[in-house]
Amino acid sequence: MNRNKHIDDVFREKLKDYSKDPPAEVWDSLSGRAGKKRYVRMYSNVWKVAAGVAMLMMVGLGWHFISNRAGKPEHHLKGYAEIDNTEKDISDYEAVADGVREAYNRDKVISGEENKIAVFPGANNITEKSSGTGKITEKSSEAGETSVSYAQYDIIVASALPASGLELPGHETGVSDHLLTSLLFNQELPPSARRDVIDVKDYSSEVPGTDLFRDMYVFDDTPQSDVRRWYLTGMAAPEYSYRTVNNGDMANAGFFDNSENPLFTWSGGFQAGFQAAKRLQIQSGLFFSRSGIQIDRLSTFGRVDPEKYFQESTGLTGNAIVNVGNSIGTIKSDHSNVVYMSYNSSGVDERSVEYGSSINSPLDQTNTVTGLDAGLVQLLNFIELPLNLRYRLNEGKFKVNLLGGISSNVLVGNKVFYLSQGEKTGTGKTENIRSVNYSGSVGVSIDYEVSDHFMLVVEPRYKYYLNSINEDKLLNARPYLLGIFTGLRYRF
Amino acid sequence: MFNQYKRLRHILITQPLLYFFHLLHTFIFAGICTACSCIVLLEKNSGILAEIPEKIIIGCKKGDRRAMEELYRLVAPRMYGVCLHYAGNDDDASDILHDGFMKVYEKIYQFEGKGSFEGWIRRIIINTAIGMLRKKVWSQSLDDSPVAFEKEIVHDDILESLEAEDLIAVIRELSPAYRTVFNLYAIEGYSHKEIGEMLGISESSSKSNLSRARQVLQRKIESLYNKAALNKKEGNESGT
Numbered sequence: 001m002n003r004n005k006h007i008d009d010v011f012r013e014k015l016k017d018y019s020k021d022p023p024a025e026v027w028d029s030l031s032g033r034a035g036k037k038r039y040v041r042m043y044s045n046v047w048k049v050a051a052g053v054a055m056l057m058m059v060g061l062g063w064h065f066i067s068n069r070a071g072k073p074e075h076h077l078k079g080y081a082e083i084d085n086t087e088k089d090i091s092d093y094e095a096v097a098d099g100v101r102e103a104y105n106r107d108k109v110i111s112g113e114e115n116k117i118a119v120f121p122g123a124n125n126i127t128e129k130s131s132g133t134g135k136i137t138e139k140s141s142e143a144g145e146t147s148v149s150y151a152q153y154d155i156i157v158a159s160a161l162p163a164s165g166l167e168l169p170g171h172e173t174g175v176s177d178h179l180l181t182s183l184l185f186n187q188e189l190p191p192s193a194r195r196d197v198i199d200v201k202d203y204s205s206e207v208p209g210t211d212l213f214r215d216m217y218v219f220d221d222t223p224q225s226d227v228r229r230w231y232l233t234g235m236a237a238p239e240y241s242y243r244t245v246n247n248g249d250m251a252n253a254g255f256f257d258n259s260e261n262p263l264f265t266w267s268g269g270f271q272a273g274f275q276a277a278k279r280l281q282i283q284s285g286l287f288f289s290r291s292g293i294q295i296d297r298l299s300t301f302g303r304v305d306p307e308k309y310f311q312e313s314t315g316l317t318g319n320a321i322v323n324v325g326n327s328i329g330t331i332k333s334d335h336s337n338v339v340y341m342s343y344n345s346s347g348v349d350e351r352s353v354e355y356g357s358s359i360n361s362p363l364d365q366t367n368t369v370t371g372l373d374a375g376l377v378q379l380l381n382f383i384e385l386p387l388n389l390r391y392r393l394n395e396g397k398f399k400v401n402l403l404g405g406i407s408s409n410v411l412v413g414n415k416v417f418y419l420s421q422g423e424k425t426g427t428g429k430t431e432n433i434r435s436v437n438y439s440g441s442v443g444v445s446i447d448y449e450v451s452d453h454f455m456l457v458v459e460p461r462y463k464y465y466l467n468s469i470n471e472d473k474l475l476n477a478r479p480y481l482l483g484i485f486t487g488l489r490y491r492f
Numbered sequence: 493m494f495n496q497y498k499r500l501r502h503i504l505i506t507q508p509l510l511y512f513f514h515l516l517h518t519f520i521f522a523g524i525c526t527a528c529s530c531i532v533l534l535e536k537n538s539g540i541l542a543e544i545p546e547k548i549i550i551g552c553k554k555g556d557r558r559a560m561e562e563l564y565r566l567v568a569p570r571m572y573g574v575c576l577h578y579a580g581n582d583d584d585a586s587d588i589l590h591d592g593f594m595k596v597y598e599k600i601y602q603f604e605g606k607g608s609f610e611g612w613i614r615r616i617i618i619n620t621a622i623g624m625l626r627k628k629v630w631s632q633s634l635d636d637s638p639v640a641f642e643k644e645i646v647h648d649d650i651l652e653s654l655e656a657e658d659l660i661a662v663i664r665e666l667s668p669a670y671r672t673v674f675n676l677y678a679i680e681g682y683s684h685k686e687i688g689e690m691l692g693i694s695e696s697s698s699k700s701n702l703s704r705a706r707q708v709l710q711r712k713i714e715s716l717y718n719k720a721a722l723n724k725k726e727g728n729e730s731g732t
Contacts, residue, residue, distance in 0.1 A: 007706050007713075008678035011663070014656045016679055018573035023582075026572075026590045027564060030597075031557075 055387070056274060056284040078115070079104055079155040100157055115154040229275045233285075233457060235487025236268030241291040243465075245327045246476040256343070256475075259297035259325030263377065265290040267483060269384070279392040281401070287384040289409060289463075291479040294419075297325045298372040306338045307374070310418065310425050324376060327477045329430035329470060331376065331416050340376075340416075340428065344474050374420035378430050380469075380479075382409040382437070390445065401445040403459070406466070409437045432471045439465045447489060459485040544609050552600045560597060567610060568593070571617050577660050578621035578675055580668060592620035618680065622690060625668045653717065662712045670705035677702050 081100050097117045104115070242262035269287030276282050299322070300306065306320035321339045324331055331340040388405030411433055418427040443461030450456060461483055468476040544566060551559025572589050579585035595616050603612055663671055672691065676682045677698070682690070684698040691698070 007709055010654070010713075011659055011674070011709070012679045014654065014659050015573070015577050015663075017570065018577070018656045018660075019569040020573050020576060022568050022572035022575075022589055023586055026568070026586050026593075027561075029590055030564065030593055031561070 053272060053284065056272065056282060077153065077156060081155065081157045097157065100155055104155065117155045117157065118153040119157045230492040231271075231273035231275070231281070231283075231489055232492070233271040233273070233487050233489040234269075235271065235457060235459065235485045237266065237459075237461070237483035237485035239265050239267055239290075239481045239483035241265045241293070241479060241481050243291075243293065243328065243477050243479040246468075256325060256327040259295055260327060261294040261296055263292035263294050263379075265292045265379065265481075267384075267481070267485075271386075271487075271489075273390065281390040281392070283386065283388040283390055283403075283405070285386055287386065287407075289382045289384040289481070290379060291382070291481055292377060292379040293326065293328055293479075295324055295326045295376040295378065298374050298376060299323045300372055305372070306335075306418070306427075307420055307425075309335050309337050310427070322372065326376070326378060327470075327475055328378060328380070328479070329414075329433045331378065331428055332431050333428040335427070338427070344432070344472055372420075374418060376427070377417040377419055377424070379415050379417070380411065380430065380433065381413040383412050384409045384439075386441070388441070397449050399447045399449070401447065402443075403445055403461075404440070404442045406438060406440050407463075409439055409465070411435045411437070433469050434467070434471050437465055437469050438467055439463050443485075453491050455489040455491065457485070457487045457489050459487070461485060549600070549603065549605075549609060552597065563596075564593065567613055570610075571613065574614060574617055575621060577663050577679070578618070578625070578672065580664055580671075584624065588617065588621045588624055591624070592617040595620060618676075619690075622672060625672055654713070658716065662709060662716065665712060666705055666708055670701055670708065673698055673701040674705035674709070 079100075081103075097119055100117055101115060240262055241264070243260075245256050267287055267289040269285060269289075271283050271285035271287075273281045273283040300320060306322055309320055319337050319339055321341060323341045326342050330342040330344055333340050384407045386405055386407035388403050390401045390403040393400045393402065414430045414433065415426060416428045416430060417424045441461050441463040443459055445457060445459040448456045448458075462480070463483075464480040465478040468478055470477050544563065548559045548563050548566070552563055568589065571592065572585065575585040575588040575592070576582070579588055592613075596613050599616065603609065663674070666674065673687060676687045676690065677684070684695045684702075687693075687698040688695045693701075
């Protein structure tokens with residue numbers, strides 16, 4: 001028995017009536033039990049962020065109520081399509097509504113997952129089809145009904161021929177012209193409405209129902225639709241960090257400008273924004289902001305090079321006392337034998353008294369002042385909570401915004417490094433810095449829209465501390481930062 | 493004396509009667525079991541008794557949820573079977589089933605009772621499958637160059653070892669274009685002209701795609717069989 005079978009038969013016999021139980025999720029989704037939308041969650045474990053966001057929402061809500069005039073319709077029609085033939089069966093408008101949605105989706109001209117489409121075929125019924133629910137409800141316009149709010153729909157499909165039997169209040173003749181006029185007149189179209197005609201001929205062979213269309217209009221309303229939207233941006237920047245120094249109670253503040261130099265640091269974090277009005281956005285967020293100073297003028301009054309203490313501390317006597325011309329805080333050494341003398345150290349550190357008496361002794365020639373070929377880098381880490389306003393200047397793909405605001409900066413850490421011969425060694429921390437500081441920033445933000453939801457952002461910013469970060473009043477030091485932030489913004 | 497009579501009666505009448513009823517009961521029970529199995533098997537294999545009751549159709553048209561659920565319960569396994577060999581993977585198959593059934597529920601009032609209801613549903617599912625496949629790069633995989641004739645016969649001994657799941661796995665290895673054309677021609681039985689209309693391709697395109705699909709399937713089945721035979725041989729050798 002050598003029965004050979006054609007391959008077609010092989011497959012047909014085994015697969016034609018092949019049956020397998022489908023996964024449970026399919027029915028769950030069909031029966032509407034499963035949720036359709038996916039929600040993006042913002043993780044915020046830090047209570048400060050929660051406080052900031054709560055504040056933001058309160059301000060945002062305030063703006064919302066201020067900017068919303070009573071009686072203005074909030075929903076606008078997004079699109080309008082004309083169908084040629086009124087002789088079709090009501091069931092064919094199923095295909096029409098499907099085709100409308102698909103045609104708009106293909107051109108991506110109307111955003112939003114739920115688009116309510118109403119079809120006015122010319123009969124007495126209004127066929128409503130909501131995308132996503134798969135249900136059709138038929139409503140009859142009641143006799144004596146004086147007005148129909150078309151703005152409740154996203155897209156209207158209307159007959160282009162004069163209607164026979166359709167009696168919309170106030171419209172006895174051709175539905176489409178009157179309907180469109182009525183929509184414009186009754187302000188059910190967005191204020192900046194302009195007609196973009198989509199050529200539907202391309203779709204007619206692929207999208208059922210579109211062969212019935214004549215014209216499709218899209219009402220562009222991008223600026224308005226931005227209002228009340230939320231934004232989340234992740235950004236980072238290299239920053240140029242320095243400070244201004246003023247005399248506090250000290251005589252020569254100018255000294256510090258000679259001994260200190262700016263530093264390049266970085267910042268990064270997240271911004272959350274709320275579009276409160278057409279051009280105005282309120283932002284908050286959470287940033288890690290690092291500022292720093294490099295101190296190049298170090299001199300020591302001891303015989304010992306402090307570096308020797310970093311490497312090995314046996315067999316060495318005496319302290320390495322280093323005079324540091326720094327304007328920010330007091331540098332405290334990790335190492336017990338190394339002492340840094342900041343601007344405010346005299347009288348503070350016991351060992352400085354020891355040095356003070358020995359240097360003035362003419363008999364002790366071993367204690368001399370020697371300049372060190374080394375430097376110190378002071379880094380201060382802050383967590384910044386900004387509150388900014390952002391004002392948009394133009395429309396288009398590249399949007400330019402002006403921004404300004406204030407932030408609170410909380411000191412969360414700092415480090416001091418000893419720099420010598422290209423090597424960086426951790427050597428201590430800075431003390432006497434205020435833990436909460438306030439800063440103001442101004443900047444320009446350039447957003448480039450890459451898609452409906454994503455924007456690339458370039459944001460040069462200048463941030464200036466409004467208060468001196470030194471706890472004492474001897475010296476007034478206010479850091480400032482210049483940076484160019486780049487990031488990615490997501491629009492909800 | 494009376495007791496003896498009772499005992500006699502018990503032996504001659506009651507016992508046999510009981511025995512007889514017991515036997516009858518067993519036969520009836522067995523009969524019912526056999527009948528049930530027959531029904532289940534028939535339903536599974538030929539779908540004869542899968543005729544969907546009229547009231548379910550009417551219920552669905554009215555939007556009665558229970559009727560809709562009943563329809564799904566009756567028909568979804570077979571339709572999922574169809575989706576599985578049209579789709580490239582199980583997730584796509586689920587999507588096709590889901591979207592297809594959405595369309596079925598939406599369009600059900602269009603069904604006028606002419607022809608098989610299940611056939612109508614099957615047509616919708618297949619259209620949904622085609623719609624999904626069209627989203628993939630369609631035109632690139634269509635090939636109009638002439639095809640050399642090759643044998644398209646599968647040997648009997650290979651056939652015996654092939655299960656439906658094996659065939660589905662093999663068919664999924666085809667490109668979407670080959671797979672769809674093969675499904676429509678070999679399994680559904682459409683003509684090349686009809687396939688051309690459904691997919692928006694030419695008749696000759698459909699023919700060449702079918703030939704290629706058959707060749708690829710032929711090769712894959714053979715290698716599958718060879719691999720299986722090799723495994724079996726190794727298994728036998730190591731077993732002894």
